[in-house]
Amino acid sequence: MNVLGIETSCDETSVAIISNGNVLSNLVASQDIHKIYGGVVPELSSRAHLQMILPLLKKAIQEAKISINDIDVVAVTAGPGLIGALLVGLTFAKGLSYSLNKPFIPVNHIEGHIFSGFLMKEKPEFPFLCLVVSGGHTLLLYVENDLKIKKLGSTIDDAAGEAFDKVSKLLGLGYPGGPLIQKYAENGSETNIKFPVAKLKSEYDFSFSGVKTSVLRFIQKEFGENKISENDLANISFAFQNSIVDALTEKVELALKNYKVKSISLVGGVAANKALREKLNDISKKNNVSFIAPALEYCGDNGAMIAYRGQKLFEAGLKYDLNYNAYPGLLNNTFII
Ligand code: KG4
Ligand code: ZN
Numbered sequence: 001m002n003v004l005g006i007e008t009s010c011d012e013t014s015v016a017i018i019s020n021g022n023v024l025s026n027l028v029a030s031q032d033i034h035k036i037y038g039g040v041v042p043e044l045s046s047r048a049h050l051q052m053i054l055p056l057l058k059k060a061i062q063e064a065k066i067s068i069n070d071i072d073v074v075a076v077t078a079g080p081g082l083i084g085a086l087l088v089g090l091t092f093a094k095g096l097s098y099s100l101n102k103p104f105i106p107v108n109h110i111e112g113h114i115f116s117g118f119l120m121k122e123k124p125e126f127p128f129l130c131l132v133v134s135g136g137h138t139l140l141l142y143v144e145n146d147l148k149i150k151k152l153g154s155t156i157d158d159a160a161g162e163a164f165d166k167v168s169k170l171l172g173l174g175y176p177g178g179p180l181i182q183k184y185a186e187n188g189s190e191t192n193i194k195f196p197v198a199k200l201k202s203e204y205d206f207s208f209s210g211v212k213t214s215v216l217r218f219i220q221k222e223f224g225e226n227k228i229s230e231n232d233l234a235n236i237s238f239a240f241q242n243s244i245v246d247a248l249t250e251k252v253e254l255a256l257k258n259y260k261v262k263s264i265s266l267v268g269g270v271a272a273n274k275a276l277r278e279k280l281n282d283i284s285k286k287n288n289v290s291f292i293a294p295a296l297e298y299c300g301d302n303g304a305m306i307a308y309r310g311q312k313l314f315e316a317g318l319k320y321d322l323n324y325n326a327y328p329g330l331l332n333n334t335f336i337i
Pocket of ligand 1: 010135136137176177270271273274301
């Protein structure tokens with residue numbers, strides 16, 4: 001079975017084709033235009049998706065070495081995301097599904113991330129803990145099976161990726177912030193610079209707005225209007241990254257004490273972070289569970305994860321008609337336990 005996956009929820013246009021779970025093609029066009037604004041401009045994003053989506057589909061089919069009529073299912077991100085951006089993918093997918101007379105499957109973007117570890121050779125085993133860390137979301141989940149997910153906690157303010165992006169902006173490093181902070185942090189080391197890990201009443205929730213404010217205060221106090229040296233940028237990045245990694249991993253460790261699982265899966269854009277991957281890998285080894293984080297091309301937004309999730313929903317017998325506009329998904333709806 002060939003499944004087409006289309007993703008246009010934010011600033012990446014992606015089209016992928018998977019065949020029985022194997023990725024035949026996964027093309028991602030990142031929109032560089034937003035860099036000059038230091039964040040995603042929704043209207044520009046919609047326009048760029050419109051320009052890219054058809055050429056990407058043609059190339060994805062070519063790379064997969066199939067014809068358009070060999071597509072059996074059309075899966076597309078239906079939310080959450082930027083509404084104008086989502087509409088480009090959704091209407092495109094509906095048109096394609098109608099003209100090919102093949103099923104249309106709307107997919108929740110976060111669910112796409114949650115199961116992205118299954119695109120790897122070594123896959124998560126149910127039940128598993130899933131840490132979803134992206135630009136818009138931070139969630140800790142207990143995933144019992146394909147259709148049963150329990151939310152343990154989430155951020156009460158900024159998402160982890162958002163914190164990376166905002167601190168990067170404060171430091172004048174650029175956008176997106178995660179990879180840039182990681183690069184600087186690699187040249188940093190342990191100093192007396194420390195940023196706090198938020199302590200919350202609800203045991204599995206996260207908060208990242210405090211650490212951002214404390215970086216801001218630190219910069220104002222230590223440097224005022226002066227330029228921050230490369231060395232200081234490296235040490236601040238190192239300390240900031242550590243505090244985010246600690247905040248995320250301490251909740252995973254707590255969940256491991258209370259939930260019996262076989263794997264830990266780390267997914268979403270921030271899953272590309274090396275320090276976070278290494279620490280979770282260590283924790284997994286200590287707890288005798290497997291650790292699965294997708295390859296970098298499946299951490300950020302991509303069509304392959306949407307195709308994979310679409311295939312599972314299709315196999316589960318879920319049917320959607322072309323009037324369907326928003327797929328609330330497991331996280332907001334019926335299956336959550
Ligand atoms: O999942 P994603 O591609 O888009 C959303 O659905 O939000 O995640 C993007 C986020 C951005 O905030 C970006 O700064 C962050 O992932 N990110 C990273 C790294 N690479 C990307 N954060 C930390 N370390 C990285 N290496
Ligand atoms: Zn995402």
